[in-house]
Amino acid sequence: MKGCAVERSVNVTVVYYSSTGTIHRLAEEISETAEKQGAEVRLVRAAELAPRHAVDSRPAWAAHLRDTEDVPVASAGDVLWADAVLFGTPTRFGNVSAQLKQFIDTLGPAWSGGLLADKVYSAFTSGASTHGGMETTLVSIYNMACHFGGIIVPPGGDLNPYGTSHVLGADNAPVGDRALRAAQLQAERVVRVARALKEV
Numbered sequence: 528m529k530g531c532a533v534e535r536s537v538n539v540t541v542v543y544y545s546s547t548g549t550i551h552r553l554a555e556e557i558s559e560t561a562e563k564q565g566a567e568v569r570l571v572r573a574a575e576l577a578p579r580h581a582v583d584s585r586p587a588w589a590a591h592l593r594d595t596e597d598v599p600v601a602s603a604g605d606v607l608w609a610d611a612v613l614f615g616t617p618t619r620f621g622n623v624s625a626q627l628k629q630f631i632d633t634l635g636p637a638w639s640g641g642l643l644a645d646k647v648y649s650a651f652t653s654g655a656s657t658h659g660g661m662e663t664t665l666v667s668i669y670n671m672a673c674h675f676g677g678i679i680v681p682p683g684g685d686l687n688p689y690g691t692s693h694v695l696g697a698d699n700a701p702v703g704d705r706a707l708r709a710a711q712l713q714a715e716r717v718v719r720v721a722r723a724l725k726e727v
């Protein structure tokens with residue numbers, strides 16, 4: 528109708544890896560927020576690659592894997608479908624988890640076909656300690672987004688400008704209000720920018 532602004536639909540894929548549920552919780556919050564902003568959302572997980580004996584050595588790891596069996600395993604198609612992709616990973620030695628990295632490495636053919644370009648990319652993480660390398664993890668993901676020809680959309684602001692980051696600390700604290708608020712702000716911004724880019 529003339530004079531009515533029509534909101535463009537935006538496809539958002541949240542691809543995450545999580546051993547013990549922290550990143551899964553943030554991924555859920557980001558997905559729900561993006562849906563509230565009117566986006567079509569796919570929440571998908573990077574496949575578990577660790578040997579069974581390693582998973583079973585930590586009850587929380589084995590339980591989380593069992594609890595999230597129904598979350599679809601990510602495919603390249605989920606990334607190709609998206610206007611915006613949010614990658615979530617626990618910080619591992621200041622870097623991306625092998626599981627998420629392995630998934631990203633399967634995107635080689637899509638990259639060489641130029642099919643990863645011009646999408647919005649954003650990232651979130653968690654770590655055991657405040658200075659344990661969460662920002663280097665996030666920047667590692669943004670390095671890859673440069674190769675894709677992507678448009679990096681970090682949250683900015685004063686929570687963690689690089690991307691939502693939850694610190695578990697010595698008490699193994701679950702995701703709390705601060706990280707959830709950061710996740711909401713990040714998801715809102717990603718949808719807003721992806722929508723604006725579609726309108727260009």
Ligand SMILES: Cc1cc2nc3c(=O)[nH]c(=O)nc-3n(C[C@H](O)[C@H](O)[C@H](O)COP(=O)(O)O)c2cc1C
Nearest residue numbers: 545546547548549550617620621653654655656659
């Ligand atoms: C092999 C390994 C390496 C880790 N390296 C770091 C690290 O460099 N910095 C940090 O703060 N936490 C580190 N952690 C802690 C994880 O980041 C933390 O357990 C994770 O963020 C929890 O997320 P999840 O519940 O989604 O698996 C490491 C954990 C493991 C198992």
